[in-house]
Amino acid sequence: SGNELGDILSINVHFKKNSALRRKKYTWRDHSKSNKTSGALGDLGVHLIDLILYLFDSPFKLDSLKVKMMTVVKEKEQKQVYVDDHSEVYGQLENHVFVNMITSKCTKADECGFSIEVNGQNGVFYYHSRQKNQFLLRTGLTEQMITMPDTWLTDPENEFYGWAD
Template sequence: RKDMDIMEENKKLRIGIIGMGRISWAHTGGLSGCPDAVITAVCDINPDALNSAGDRLNIPAERRFTDYHDLIACPEVDAVEICTPNYLHVPMATDVIRAGKPVNIEKPLGATYEGIPELLEAYKENPQPNMMCFSYRFMPAVRYAKKLLDEKKLGNIVSVDVEYLQSGAFIEGRRLEWRFDKKKAGTGAIGDLGVHLIDMTRYLLGDITAVCACKRTVVKERKLLDSEEYGEVKTDDFCTFIADLECGAAASFTVTRCARGHSNTIKYDIYGTDGVISFNLNNPKEIYLCIGDEVKTVGLHKVDVPPEYAASQEGSFVDIALGRFREKPADIFEGAKCQKVVDAIDLSGDRREWVTIEY
């Protein structure tokens, strides 16, 4: 294979993880179900987080790093997963690719689009397998919807209505962590939650060409991490935006951390001239359909997604790193396009006007 040397048959992919905060638990849990992978190194600047993860994962002391460059250079690491704050994704991924190793990157690709062109250029100079962690692409309902849309079951797409609802802004005692710092996060709910919807929409229906947004910061101050003093929250808690899609459809999106009663809810409705697709990812193995003759007979009804549409995010990364390209994942080029949309939404919310997206 051109991207990397073919690994020995039956050899496990040895993975190092940079950033051992709460999102890393999803990665380690996913990798535990991958028989062809093993976590061999961890990295975090916080010694407590580093050693807690190292103990839990049985990582020897010599492969617990506080400098990510050391993890990348470690000969017992074949591939790297990046689970750090947003502003670190691009420089770290660039270093991994330049080191000639596959990389799996948490979303969004960056705090902003700045720096991403250098990453893309590094890939062009030294191509390596890479993947963005757009988790919801792997949900059975989303994958089945993709199949139906590719088969033109809905006819021409007229409109799309999407919501991503969380209540994390109201967690009692939540302090001024990096997610509320614009320099480190770039955006709030827009980049944290909205980027999933942006990727899902691009995956299902094609490019977003223009946006018009309204955003709010609801909890305006929080206690600092290391004192009882308060600091300003500089990222959004909530955003509603409308969008034009390249396919001709109009779309409306709501992303919020202020939806009481919702831990993590995604609702997605697609309306076409010949039918409807609707799903709620609280039940990822179900989809609601009304297609073709059903419009006149049974109406919108629940369908169980066929089991073959199940997929694993971490399993997919292991597959591409080992050269088993079963299907094309979201890569850094997809992540870059999503970042342009995130930046456009943020700018539109500041200007309170339509912003056109140039890819």
């Protein structure tokens, strides 16, 4: 909770998949007409932005934002891919919380998943979807893994644990 962490200083939120590496077929999502909508930032980032706005109840300070967008998988079926498959957003919310947001569709399989780290003056909250239904809470020298109830949702095939959540 906010009381345990104290004032929130920064958040790191990452959503990493490997679909650009796994999917070899060229589709409409790779075409130049899609380059502003369906890449890593558009497909995955919108969910992270939604989460940030919900959890921290503060809009982004637009003049603080720095965005890096890359296309790592540049070609499929000998056609150029125009859409970003990796993005990084750095900036600040109006309430002064610093934000680091990474979305990727070109991540090594063992690094895929969703993670969030909330750094407060008194402690740190950390969750990664690889940890199944547990999160880490660190305050001072005390570190504890806290178990959440099992989910009722199931993950689709070929998606990482926690996708359904």
